[in-house]
Amino acid sequence: MELFALGVGNYTEKDIQEAARSFSGWHVREGAFWFNRLQHDDSAKTVFGKTGNFDGTAIVDLCLAQPACPRFLAMKLLKTFVCPEPTPAMIDAVADRIHQHEFHISPVLKELFCSRLFFDPAHQRSVIKSPLDLVVGSLRSLAATVKWPAIARLLANLGQDVFEPPSVKGWEGGRLWINSSSILLRTNFATELASGDQIATLRKSVIDSADGTSEAVAARVERLLLGDSSPPELHADIVAHHQHADGNALQRLRSTLQLVLSLPEFQLQ
Amino acid sequence: MLSSNRRDFLRLLGTAGIVSLGAVPPRFLVQAAETPGIAARDKRVLVLIQLAGGNDGLNTLIPFGDPAYEKARPGIGFSKDQVLKLNDHVGLHPSLTGLKLLYDEGKLAVVQGVGYPNPDRSHFRSMDIWQSAQPQNENPRDGWLGRALEWQFERQPALAEALSLGTDKLPLAFVSTRVNVPTLRRLEDFQLVDGQGSATNRELTRTTLKQLSGQSATGELDFLRRSTTTALTSAERLKSLSSTYRTTVSYPATGLASRLKLIAQMLTADLPARMFVASLDGFDTHSQQQPGHAALMAELSGAIQAFEEDLVEHKLSDRVMLATYSEFGRRVAENGSLGTDHGAASMLFAVTPTGTAGLHGTHPSLTDLTDGDLKYNLDFRSVYATLLDKWLEIPSKAILGAEFPTIGIC
Numbered sequence: 001m002e003l004f005a006l007g008v009g010n011y012t013e014k015d016i017q018e019a020a021r022s023f024s025g026w027h028v029r030e031g032a033f034w035f036n037r038l039q040h041d042d043s044a045k046t047v048f049g050k051t052g053n054f055d056g057t058a059i060v061d062l063c064l065a066q067p068a069c070p071r072f073l074a075m076k077l078l079k080t081f082v083c084p085e086p087t088p089a090m091i092d093a094v095a096d097r098i099h100q101h102e103f104h105i106s107p108v109l110k111e112l113f114c115s116r117l118f119f120d121p122a123h124q125r126s127v128i129k130s131p132l133d134l135v136v137g138s139l140r141s142l143a144a145t146v147k148w149p150a151i152a153r154l155l156a157n158l159g160q161d162v163f164e165p166p167s168v169k170g171w172e173g174g175r176l177w178i179n180s181s182s183i184l185l186r187t188n189f190a191t192e193l194a195s196g197d198q199i200a201t202l203r204k205s206v207i208d209s210a211d212g213t214s215e216a217v218a219a220r221v222e223r224l225l226l227g228d229s230s231p232p233e234l235h236a237d238i239v240a241h242h243q244h245a246d247g248n249a250l251q252r253l254r255s256t257l258q259l260v261l262s263l264p265e266f267q268l269q
Numbered sequence: 270m271l272s273s274n275r276r277d278f279l280r281l282l283g284t285a286g287i288v289s290l291g292a293v294p295p296r297f298l299v300q301a302a303e304t305p306g307i308a309a310r311d312k313r314v315l316v317l318i319q320l321a322g323g324n325d326g327l328n329t330l331i332p333f334g335d336p337a338y339e340k341a342r343p344g345i346g347f348s349k350d351q352v353l354k355l356n357d358h359v360g361l362h363p364s365l366t367g368l369k370l371l372y373d374e375g376k377l378a379v380v381q382g383v384g385y386p387n388p389d390r391s392h393f394r395s396m397d398i399w400q401s402a403q404p405q406n407e408n409p410r411d412g413w414l415g416r417a418l419e420w421q422f423e424r425q426p427a428l429a430e431a432l433s434l435g436t437d438k439l440p441l442a443f444v445s446t447r448v449n450v451p452t453l454r455r456l457e458d459f460q461l462v463d464g465q466g467s468a469t470n471r472e473l474t475r476t477t478l479k480q481l482s483g484q485s486a487t488g489e490l491d492f493l494r495r496s497t498t499t500a501l502t503s504a505e506r507l508k509s510l511s512s513t514y515r516t517t518v519s520y521p522a523t524g525l526a527s528r529l530k531l532i533a534q535m536l537t538a539d540l541p542a543r544m545f546v547a548s549l550d551g552f553d554t555h556s557q558q559q560p561g562h563a564a565l566m567a568e569l570s571g572a573i574q575a576f577e578e579d580l581v582e583h584k585l586s587d588r589v590m591l592a593t594y595s596e597f598g599r600r601v602a603e604n605g606s607l608g609t610d611h612g613a614a615s616m617l618f619a620v621t622p623t624g625t626a627g628l629h630g631t632h633p634s635l636t637d638l639t640d641g642d643l644k645y646n647l648d649f650r651s652v653y654a655t656l657l658d659k660w661l662e663i664p665s666k667a668i669l670g671a672e673f674p675t676i677g678i679c
Contacts, residue, residue: 084489128489175492179439180451183500184459187478191464234481241477246469255470262478264493 190261322552326615367574384614384645415445
C-alpha cells in the first residue's frame with residue numbers, strides 16, 4: 001500500500017493490520033506459491049471501511065478499487081516518462097486511462113507515448129536520467145563492443161547497483177542521482193566512452209560519420225545523442241567546438257562526442 | 270597582502286576563465302577573488318566528525334573508578350591500569366593517545382552526558398534527530414548546518430560555503446533548500462580523468478562545458494547546470510591544491526586522516542569554505558567490539574592529532590574548531606556477543622582554540638538508568654547553540670528554533 005499501490009496517507013495503520021491477517025497462510029515453498037489453509041485467519045476483517053472474510057486476493061482487489069491506486073500509478077508513470085512534478089490534471093488524465101484499461105499497463109503506456117503530454121516541448125528533457133538510462137542509452141547510440149563488468153562497476157559508483165536497490169522501495173531517483181561526485185563520474189564516463197576503449201569501442205557507423213564540415217559533424221552528433229529536439233541554441237557552440245578541436249577527423253569527432261555526452265542537457269530525457 | 274597560495278589560486282582562476290562566466294556564479298571560486306578582505310574572525314572554520322553507527326561513549330570516556338562499570342562490562346571493559354587517566358574517575362580509551370596529548374596541551378574538551386529527550390534507538394531516526402536538530406519533526410527536510418548556511422548566504426554569501434567528505438550522500442545536517450553543498454565520497458571520485466584525447470581538445474571541451482553550464486536555465490536543467498559548475502570548479506580547485514600544499518606532518522594512512530588532510534589543504538589555500546563534515550563509519554559494534562572499536566579509536570585519535578599538528582604548522586589552529594558527534598551511545602551493559610547494543614546518551618569531543626579545555630558537564634550515573642540506558646544531562650542542541658553563537662557567530666535561536674544555554678567549549 002505504501003510503496004506500490006496507494007502511497008502514504010491513503011490507508012490507515014488499521015487497514016495494514018487487517019490486510020496482514022488476510023494474507024496469513026501465504027508462503028513460498030520450494031520456489032512456488034503455497035497456501036497453508038491451517039495458518040489462515042478466517043475471521044472477518046475490515047479494510048478501507050469494508051468488512052468481510054477477505055483473503056489476500058481480495059485485498060489486492062480492494063487496493064485496486066481505491067481511487068488512490070490509479071492516481072498513484074499514474075504519478076509514477078508520469079514522473080518516470082514525462083516530468084518531475086506532474087500536475088493534478090495530468091495525474092487525473094492518466095489515472096482515468098489506467099482505470100479504463102482495467103490496470104493493463106501496456107495500452108496505457110502506448111497511449112502515453114503517443115500523447116500531446118509526452119511530446120509537449122515543456123516536458124522535453126525534463127527528467128534526470130538514471131545511471132542506467134544514461135549509460136545504456138549512450139552505449140546503444142555509440143558502442144560496438146562493451147566491457148560489461150566495467151559498466152556494472154560504473155553503474156554502482158553512479159548510485160545504481162543494478163539488481164541491488166538500496167531498499168525494497170527501489171531507487172528514489174530524480175535529483176538524488178546528482179551530486180558533485182556523480183557529476184564528475186558522469187563526465188568521466190563521457191571522456192572514457194568518447195576517447196578510450198576501456199569500457200567500450202565506437203561503432204563503425206559512428207566512426208564513419210567523422211568526415212565532413214564542422215557544421216555537418218555537429219548536426220550528426222546532435223541528432224545521434226540529443227535526437228530531433230536537440231536544443232537549437234547549443235548548435236553554434238558545438239560547431240565552434242568542432243572547429244577549434246585539433247587532430248584528424250576522428251579525433252575531432254571524439255572530442256565533440258565527449259562534449260555532448262558531458263552536457264547537462266544530455267543528462268536529461 | 271595575498272598569500273602565495275591565494276595568488277596561485279587567483280592565477281588558476283584567470284587561466285580557467287572562471288571570472289568571466291555567465292549568470293550562474295561559481296561562488297566557491299569567485300568569491301575568494303571578490304572578497305580578499307574578509308576579517309580573520311569571519312574565517313572561522315567548523316570541522317565536524319560524524320562517528321556513524323553509534324559510538325560506545327562508555328568505552329571512549331571510561332568511568333574506570335565506578336564499580337557499576339566493571340559489573341556492566343565484564344568482557345569488554347577496561348581496567349584503571351589500561352585507560353589514559355584524565356582524573357581519578359574517568360580516562361580515555363587506551364588507543365586515544367593523540368587525543369590525550371591534546372588534552373594535556375589544554376586543547377581538548379570532553380563533553381559528558383550529551384543526548385536528547387525520548388531517545389530513539391533507530392540509527393536512521395536518531396541520526397535524523399542529531400542532524401536536523403528537530404527532535405519533534407518526524408520527517409525533517411533540512412539540517413541544522415543547512416539552515417545556518419542559508420542564514421549566512423542571505424547576509425554574506427561568500428561565507429556560505431561547506432563541504433562533506435567521506436559520505437555516500439550529503440548528510441542531512443547540510444541539507445538546505447537553497448545552498449548546494451558538494452559531497453566528496455573519495456578523493457579519486459573527485460577528479461576528472463584526462464582520457465586519450467589531446468591536451469588541447471581536453472581544455473577546449475572543459476572550457477566549453479563550463480561556459481554552457483554557466484548559463485542560467487529553469488527546472489531540472491538549471492539544477493544540473495549549477496551542479497555541473499560546482500563539481501567542475503571544485504575538482505579544478507582540489508587539483509591545484511595538491512601541487513601547492515606542503516606539510517612536514519605525516520598523516521596516518523587512514524580514511525579519516527586523508528579527509529582531514531584534504532580539509533587542511535583547502536584551508537591552507539585560503540578558500541572560503543568554513544563548514545566541513547567528515548565521516549568515520551563502523552561504530553555499530555554489536556559483537557566482538559574490542560578490536561574493531563580500538564581500531565576506530567586509533568583512527569580517530571591519529572587523524573585528529575595529525576590534523577591539529579598540521580594546522581599549527583600552517584598557523585591555522587586559531588581558526589579551526591573541531592567536534593565529534595554520533596547518533597547515540599550504547600547500552601550500559603555489554604551483550605552476550607562481547608559487543609554493545611544501541612543506547613542513548615553519550616559523550617563528544619571538541620578541539621577548541623578559544624574555549625575551556627578539559628571535562629564539561631557531569632558523567633551520567635551508571636546506576637540511575639532509563640530502561641538500561643544512560644540519562645542525558647546536556648541537550649545536544651546546547652552544543653550546537655555554542656558552536657553557532659560563540660564560534661560561527663550565527664544566532665542559534667534562528668537555526669534551532671529555541672534558546673539553548675551555551676557551554677564553555679568555545
